[in-house]
Each structure stands twice: as C-alpha cells, then as structure tokens.
Amino acid sequence: MTRDFSDLRINPDRMLASFTQLALIGATADGGVDRPTFSEAHLSARKWLKEEIERSGLEFRTDGAGNHSAFLACADKHAPAFLIGSHLDSVPNGGRFDGALGVMAALEVLKTVGENGIRLKVNLEAIDFTDEEGTLVGLLGSAALAGHLRQKDLESPRGGRENLTAGMRRAGLSDESMLSAARPKDSLARYLELHIEQGKRLERAGIDIGIVSAIVGIWSYRLSFIGRADHAGTTTMDDRRDASLGASAFTLAARELVMRDFPNCVVNVGKMDFAPGAFNIVPARVDLALEFRSADDDEFKRLDAALLDLAAKEAARFGLELKTEFLGKHTPAIMSDEIRSAFANACDDLGLTHVSLSSGAGHDGQSLVVLCPVGMIFVPSMEGASHSPREFTKWEDCVNGANVLLQAVLRLTAR
C-alpha cells in the first residue's frame, strides 16, 4: 500500500440497501428469513447476488460446489486470492443477519476498494459459501474449496442423501462437481469473516467488536432407540418396549450430564423421528438428532464417551436396542494471531472497543484453517438471538464490523 488508506470507510447506505434487498428473499412473516440450502429462496438469493455483483462492475465467479464470489483482480495474475465472506443460506426459519451480513459486508469492501482504485498485492474475493448451516452437510462449500470434502461425506449427510441430491440437482451441481471444487493450497492468502456474535457477551459488556480466538468443534450423531411396535390399548404398560422412553430419558440425562460435568460444552437434541408414529401404536423406533460442541479435542473425547455410555444405559433400562451413527465432526479451529492483531489495530484506529472470545458456533473458517490463516470478528447481537427470526444487530454495529473488516484487509494486503 503506497498511499495511506486509514481514513477509508465503507458506504453504510449502499450496504444497507443491499442488505435490505437480500433480507426480502425468503422473508418470513415474523421478520426472519427461511433460506435452507438449495431451497427456492436460497437459489433466488444467489441469483440476486450474482446480479448485484455484475451491477457493481465486479467479476462474478462460481465453482463446482456452488460457492458464489465477487472477484477483484490485482495486477499479478499469479497472486493468491484473499477471501472474505460468509454465507447466504439460513437454518429453517432463521434470521436476516446470520451469514447475510458477512457476505454483504465483504461485497461492500470490494466495492469500496474497487471504486477507490486501490491496488492490492492479492486478488480480493468476496465469497458466499454453500450450506454453511448444515441443512444438508454443513460447511459444505468451504470443505469442498479446502479440498477435504470426501465422497463419503456426501453419502450419508445429516440432512439425508435424498435431500442433498435433490438440492444439488436444483442448483445444477453433482457429487462430481462438488469434489472438483478444491483449490490448490498456495492459491489462498487469508480468510476473514464478519459475523453476528450469536451470544450475549458483547451486548452485555457493551463492547463493539469481538475478535475470535478459536471456533469450537461440533460432533453429530444419529442415535436410534429401537423397541417394538405394539397396540397401545391392549399391551400392558410393563409389557412394552417403548422407544420413546429411551429417547426421552437420554434427552433429559444428556442435558444434566453436560451441565454438571462439561460446563464449557453444549449439547442439543434437535429432532426426534418416531416410527411408526401413530397415536395408537407403541413407538417401535425413535431416531434422535444429537449434536455437541467443545473447543478442546480431549474434552470432546471424554464427552463423546460419556454421552454414548448414557445412551446405552437408558436404552438398556427400557429394554431397547441402541444404534449409533456417527455423522461427522468439525474439529476446533485456532484463529491466526496475525489476523487477530490486524483486527485489533483496526479497532483501535477506528476508536472501537474490542475483546477476544471463542465462537460457540461453527463457521466456514474451520474448513479453511488447514489451507491459510483464518480470522473472524463478531458484532453485538441483541439478546444473543441467533438461528431465529429474533436476530437483530444495530446497523451502526454492522457498519463498524464492515469498517474493521475493510481496514484489516488493507493492513494485511499492504505488506
């Protein structure tokens, strides 16, 4: 960087206009958005993004994983790409900010850099990753780009193979295209992401920016409690092998276990599927969607063993069989010290307060950490609401985050 761009700021009104337009796509009556990966609303949002990129005079790129990018090339055509971004997919009935803010801020950074004719030593790329939320696989686009997506990850994804193949078909993608999206290791310079906090720490402490130290890992399982279908009127209570009892007892006990023995971890039973699922039949089988998180690999192993032991114990207590299907994991990811410093310096220069914190949520940075240095910042989220229509971040905070992102990019690409 030959000129001094420390006074450069993004255009808050332009970013707000884009953010608002995007929030209308898949909007729900309660103020949220419903844009699960490859749903009609998600594909519409991506179509809008492509047009928005082209309207801005930036280059549009996409890859075999469906990742969408705005691209601002530098003079050196062999230079690596400096990625900034997030994702446009939402959980079912999610909020307007999770993912969308990071993509709109990244795009705004490119527009700002571009219109100011700033020459960087890298290609700057604002990316919208495919299926960050895991409606289908989770961190799908970033895993594909990072080259550690495997065929087996696509065979029994957490959202179901049929949903995945139907979704890929709608998006014009396939297993083959997904697996071909890997980029060479030296092709990426950095990955930076702005996101809402999804917790209450910043809001409660009145701090402007959270600089992420590490992203927790996630392990997920499908646990099946298997009993016997019987007539619910004629089978005596003590003669039943009722799958709902094992699933219910495990759900209650898993929560108690984590609260008592693993205070830094969280566990969630997000869904149960009953079979055959009729009023008048004793449930023969309950499939339970289990997910748990930790920032530490050793703690993960202890928690995993404790939860599976608990499931086996509750199944045995009610005369049930237990089947466990491990659906995959994301290991905890440590953020780059260099990027954390760049964020901190940018905050200081912008007069924003900041704090270091870990991310309880998974993010695409986890996928990329093997490939290049990764960093993330958070902005305050009202009441910590996330994955919910109640998500809300003051626009001033969104603008602060985008400016920190811009200034960190400029600092890191100036060397």
Add this chain to the structure above:
Amino acid sequence: MTRDFSDLRINPDRMLASFTQLALIGATADGGVDRPTFSEAHLSARKWLKEEIERSGLEFRTDGAGNHSAFLACADKHAPAFLIGSHLDSVPNGGRFDGALGVMAALEVLKTVGENGIRLKVNLEAIDFTDEEGTLVGLLGSAALAGHLRQKDLESPRGGRENLTAGMRRAGLSDESMLSAARPKDSLARYLELHIEQGKRLERAGIDIGIVSAIVGIWSYRLSFIGRADHAGTTTMDDRRDASLGASAFTLAARELVMRDFPNCVVNVGKMDFAPGAFNIVPARVDLALEFRSADDDEFKRLDAALLDLAAKEAARFGLELKTEFLGKHTPAIMSDEIRSAFANACDDLGLTHVSLSSGAGHDGQSLVVLCPVGMIFVPSMEGASHSPREFTKWEDCVNGANVLLQAVLRLTAR
C-alpha cells in the same frame, strides 16, 4: 329358523383363500400389511373386496362414508339389517389379521348362509368399515353410519385435515357424503364382530374364544410444549427454553403416573414432532400425540385431570408454554347380554372353551352401541401381537371364530 342349522359350518379353505389374497394387498417385506385408510393399498383392497363380493353372487353396496358391504336380502324388504363385519384398513406397517379376519369371516358367513338357502328374518350385511384404526379420524365409517359423526370431527382430525381431505378425494368421498351416511335408528338389528384378541389372555390361558363384556374408551390430545428457537452452539444450557425437555419429561412421568395410580388404564405417546427440527437449533416446539384408555367414565375424568396437570407441571419446570388440544374421545361401550349369551351357547355347542373379557382396543362396535345391540368375540393372538407385522393367529382359531359368528347369527336371527 324353521330348519335346524346347528351342524352348519363355514368353508375353511374358501375363507383361507380369500384371507390370503387379501393379505397380499399392501403386503410388507416383514409379513405384515401397510394399508392406512385411503392409501393406494387400502383402496386396492376395497376394489378387490367389491369384486370378491360380486364373484360370490352377493349384492355389493357402499355408502357416503365409503363403507363397503356384501348384502344378502331376506324376503321382507322392510326388515332391518343385521350387520357383521370389521375393517380392511390397517395401522401403518400393521398386521394381516387385525380387521381383515373379521371382514373375511363375515363374508364367509354370508356365503355359507346364501349357498345353503337359509331364509332369515333380517337382511344380512357383511360390512368393511372406513378408517377404524384412526389414521385419519378413527371409527369413522361406523360413526358416520351411526349418525353421530359431526362436521367438527372432520375439521381437525387426529391424522390432520389435509390428509383427510386428500384421502377422501382419492376415494371419491367428501365431508358432505360422510355426513349423509347415517342410517335410521330402526334400520339395524344387531352388530357382531370377530377380531383377534390383541392381548395375551386367551393364548396364556389356552382358551378358544373371548366373549367381550365391554370396549374401553379412548381419549386423545395433541399437547404442544413451546419454548424458543436458539442457536445450539452459542446459547448456554441454562439459558435455553428447550421444548424437548418438557415433552421428554412428560413422556416419562405419564408412564409412571399410570403404572402407579391407574393400573387398569394405559397411556401412549405415539409421536413427537419437533420444530424447527434441525441438529443445530434448540427445539422451539414439540407436538406430542397423546392417547389414553379406560373402561370407566369416572376413572377417565381422574386420569385426564392428572395427565394435564402433569403436562402443565413439566412445561413450567423447563420454562415452556403448554397448549392442549383435545382431539376427541370414544366412551366405553357395554356389550349386549343377549348377544353374549348367543356367543356362549354357540361356543358350548361347538365344543369351544370361552371366557368373558374386556377389550383394551377400540372397535366400531363402540359407535354402533347407541343404535343397536352390539357383541364381539376374540380369537387367540400369538404373543398378543397387534398393530404389528408379528400378528399371527392359527388358522384353526380363525375358523373357530368364524363358526361361532355363524352360529350366533343363526341363533339371533331365528327368533
């Protein structure tokens, strides 16, 4: 009855041929049948029944509720109909015997009476009632025929209004036709039904025939535990309002309550529906399908109050809201003494042992008890299996049941 028909027997091979053909329609790989009301398999079974009736030279009749009948008219065209029968619909992934045996036995009784040129004082009608099992409404065809089906029963049925309307459309029926199927009170003489026991008492005691004294009632509810959708990684365990906890705790506690305080009753949580139902979202809402049974009206009231109290307590314990939707009830039904005597005499003459017992399962006789005297018999069911592919009754026992039905019909129509 001017001649003595006490030596008359049904044709076991002919009944077996019909029973076996029927069991192939909607057959599942594990030896059961999957014929929920108005499914393709159910409609195929009814088409087959219609053709089987016509092949037998009997008159086929149907009504606005979709009930299918074989009709054997007597000389007096103003005579009432003497109904015998059961139902061809099954629970999802049910067995071959529940319902189907009763319809095949009733049809065989008509064939036997018809081919022997026996003149009765009533019209004999072998009926297949619509939706006995309650995939959609429960005892639907018999309630319609008995004239106590109401529009509101069709508005929010336990199987969901959309499923009901889609099913009726497939079957060429409608709300209007359903409500028009009521028969005049004096048009029915009796209703008799043969069914598998759906319990272990006959098998364990080595008794041939169970003569039913009363059919238990059923009350059903949809209970909704309502919390808040939150991010399952960033929301601390004690900050959650997790709907799964109330639903799970209620499921366990309801069982304990019934086993401890209501030993003559049963309770079932047949299904839970999680919303939004994702791995990484704390469940905001769980809808729970609740059903409980008793043979006594006072006991019902006490059990109802105790269960709703329990649900409210568990919801409050986890900071959840509770919504209760009463989906309807079938009151306990007392069987006719006259018909019970006819069954007992027939058993004695046939050299079959018999015992009086109550039915823990609901049956169409409950609907008809306001209209005419009702009676039922049970035949032994291996291991008491019911609503399951494991249903099995020895063919000898099925034949015994059909002969008791035949002889009881002859005794009751001879006066």
